[in-house]
Amino acid sequence: MNNFERNLRAIYARAYVRIAGTNRELSWIFFTVFLPLLGISAYIYVYKATADPEILNSLLTRVIIGGATLAFWMNVLWGMGNTFYWEKEQGNLDLFFMAPISRTSILLGMALGGMFSTSVRALATIFLGALIFKISFTLESPLLLIATFLLTMIALYGLGMLFASLFLMYGRGSWHVTNLLQEPIFLLSGFYFPIKFLGFHIAFIASIIPLSLGLDSMNQLIGGNFAQEWALMPLKIELLALGILSVLFFYLAIKSLDYMENLAKKEGRLTLKYL
Amino acid sequence: MYGVYYYSFKLLIEFNAMPTLAIEIKNLTRYFETGKDTVKALDGVNLQIRTGELFGLLGSNGSGKTTLIKILCTLLYPTSGEAFVSGINVVKEPEKIRGKINMVAGEETSGYGILTVRENIWLFSQLYGIESGLAKKRIDALLKLLGLTKRAHTRIHKISTGERQKMNLCRGLVTDPDVLFLDEPTVGVDVNSGRTIRDYLLKWMKNNGKTVLLTTHNMVEAEEICDRVAIIDKGKILALDTPSNLKQMLNNEIILELETNIIKNLSLKYEFSKVDNHEKNTSNLRFLLKDESAVPDIISELSEKDVKIKSLYKSEPTLEDIFIKLVGRNINE
Numbered sequence: 244m245n246n247f248e249r250n251l252r253a254i255y256a257r258a259y260v261r262i263a264g265t266n267r268e269l270s271w272i273f274f275t276v277f278l279p280l281l282g283i284s285a286y287i288y289v290y291k292a293t294a295d296p297e298i299l300n301s302l303l304t305r306v307i308i309g310g311a312t313l314a315f316w317m318n319v320l321w322g323m324g325n326t327f328y329w330e331k332e333q334g335n336l337d338l339f340f341m342a343p344i345s346r347t348s349i350l351l352g353m354a355l356g357g358m359f360s361t362s363v364r365a366l367a368t369i370f371l372g373a374l375i376f377k378i379s380f381t382l383e384s385p386l387l388l389i390a391t392f393l394l395t396m397i398a399l400y401g402l403g404m405l406f407a408s409l410f411l412m413y414g415r416g417s418w419h420v421t422n423l424l425q426e427p428i429f430l431l432s433g434f435y436f437p438i439k440f441l442g443f444h445i446a447f448i449a450s451i452i453p454l455s456l457g458l459d460s461m462n463q464l465i466g467g468n469f470a471q472e473w474a475l476m477p478l479k480i481e482l483l484a485l486g487i488l489s490v491l492f493f494y495l496a497i498k499s500l501d502y503m504e505n506l507a508k509k510e511g512r513l514t515l516k517y518l
Numbered sequence: 519m520y521g522v523y524y525y526s527f528k529l530l531i532e533f534n535a536m537p538t539l540a541i542e543i544k545n546l547t548r549y550f551e552t553g554k555d556t557v558k559a560l561d562g563v564n565l566q567i568r569t570g571e572l573f574g575l576l577g578s579n580g581s582g583k584t585t586l587i588k589i590l591c592t593l594l595y596p597t598s599g600e601a602f603v604s605g606i607n608v609v610k611e612p613e614k615i616r617g618k619i620n621m622v623a624g625e626e627t628s629g630y631g632i633l634t635v636r637e638n639i640w641l642f643s644q645l646y647g648i649e650s651g652l653a654k655k656r657i658d659a660l661l662k663l664l665g666l667t668k669r670a671h672t673r674i675h676k677i678s679t680g681e682r683q684k685m686n687l688c689r690g691l692v693t694d695p696d697v698l699f700l701d702e703p704t705v706g707v708d709v710n711s712g713r714t715i716r717d718y719l720l721k722w723m724k725n726n727g728k729t730v731l732l733t734t735h736n737m738v739e740a741e742e743i744c745d746r747v748a749i750i751d752k753g754k755i756l757a758l759d760t761p762s763n764l765k766q767m768l769n770n771e772i773i774l775e776l777e778t779n780i781i782k783n784l785s786l787k788y789e790f791s792k793v794d795n796h797e798k799n800t801s802n803l804r805f806l807l808k809d810e811s812a813v814p815d816i817i818s819e820l821s822e823k824d825v826k827i828k829s830l831y832k833s834e835p836t837l838e839d840i841f842i843k844l845v846g847r848n849i850n851e
Contacts (some may be wrong), residue, residue, distance in 0.1 A: 264632040338628050344645050
């Protein structure tokens with residue numbers, strides 16, 4: 244059994260928990276499919292009541308895409324970032340850390356497992372949202388859109404891994420940090436409005452969040468002229484920046500995981516019970 | 519014919535290549551900073567455990583047993599000193615050790631409540647890269663041997679403590695480790711489950727030449743199954759030998775046991791351990807005496823304090839007596 248195969252098995256096994264777990268509580272379908280629609284409905288009605296008809300469809304498309312990707316952000320923040328905290332509380336962390344696998348595999352497994360319900364939520368938001376609110380998408384380059392989405396996800400989950408490593412050492416503290424990050428990032432990511440409205444400088448700083456750039460790029464591809472007019476940067480530059488962020492976050496996450504694991508072993512914070 | 523020679527030769531080479539020491543610990547210390555204080559969890563521990571040995575580590579809560587296991591399982595760094603598992607340094611090359619070891623802790627809450635017993639064990643087997651079909655065969659065999667087959671498809675939030683402990687043991691054994699660390703594996707488990715776990719463990723070791731490091735509070739358990747035992751207190755190993763050799767330490771001493779009515783806050787001139795039996799409304803007082811001349815003294819002191827003696831007898835020393843002699847208190851205190 245080589246190391247690669249062992250890690251693949253670990254990823255599959257960790258993903259299995261999330262997928263099997265989700266499917267055993269069928270109430271998730273209601274929470275995942277219908278409730279998020281309520282969240283985006285408010286923005287849709289505000290835009291419908293106030294926006295110029297020429298740009299309305301572009302704005303509604305943005306709300307739908309924002310609502311769909313919001314699920315991934317929640318998964319990264321609450322699921323992936325806090326993975327090690329939950330596992331520690333449950334008594335699984337020491338078993339994962341004494342197994343002959345990479346820590347990244349645990350996180351990847353968690354991320355992939357979480358993506359199952361998250362993807363259902365995202366797809367349901369797009370299809371049901373478009374259907375109910377009669378929104379049409381201008382889809383000129385579907386492959387480029389998929390590539391942009393995947394690049395955004397890689398960068399986003401890289402950031403999630405970085406959070407996970409930072410939260411490894413901190414128990415309840417990580418919970419508060421997650422709460423602290425949630426609302427400001429909702430604003431700075433431009434889920435429901437063009438981020439350029441915040442002013443170029445704030446928007447530029449916000450673009451360190453992969454979602455801000457990812458959403459802006461996807462909206463350029465799907466939201467027509469208005470979205471391109473209000474884009475933060477040209478698409479190529481945004482894609483290049485997303486690529487750089489993907490590599491950077493993964494690199495930082497791996498380094499940080501190593502560092503934090505060593506620190507946790509030094510300070511005896513990896514497990515609940517000691518002495 | 520040549521094939522037989524070849525395999526005999528290969529076996530001989532493999533046997534010689536096996537390290538004779540499964541665990542070696544050299545002057546190991548581990549301190550924890552707790553605010554202003556420094557807790558010495560391990561204080562210069564030296565230990566050698568042979569391959570194929572079932573080694574018991576006896577100590578009360580906070581004596582350093584779990585810290586030692588955590589270090590050996592690569593989950594904690596020592597403050598100083600060195601530790602080796604299968605000849606590999608646990609700090610310098612942890613990744614080389616992890617595939618060879620596993621750990622099961624008492625009152626362990628690991629696993630996912632939404633998954634079944636079988637799924638949980640399978641999940642952890644995958645972290646060791648065991649092919650799924652093989653893992654499932656091993657799991658079914660282990661569940662059968664430990665009497666858990668009926669619960670295989672039950673979600674783990676619905677199983678009892680004893681069943682959970684058996685499941686944890688299956689998790690530890692499914693990876694077929696060379697060295698298994700058991701941190702109080704029968705704590706909180708009923709008598710029958712405890713016996714099943716001990717019996718299976720002995721079978722598993724005998725058939726596979728595996729090594730087990732067992733930490734326990736349970737003196738009877740240690741005496742019954744351990745090849746050698748070390749007594750640890752405040753991070754120091756106080757004694758190390760076979761249970762029978764350890765008991766020889768009390769060859770020249772007399773164990774006096776008295777059954778009395780229950781008396782709270784009893785203090786006497788001679789040191790003793792006391793276990794109350796509330797069902798029978800009696801206390802069992804156990805004295806370790808240098809000679810029999812102290813017996814009349816004890817009886818008269820007890821009479822003066824209105825303690826009613828129901829029975830009195832001399833008994834054989836146990837590991838618990840050794841523990842009290844070395845540590846100065848009962849293991850559960």
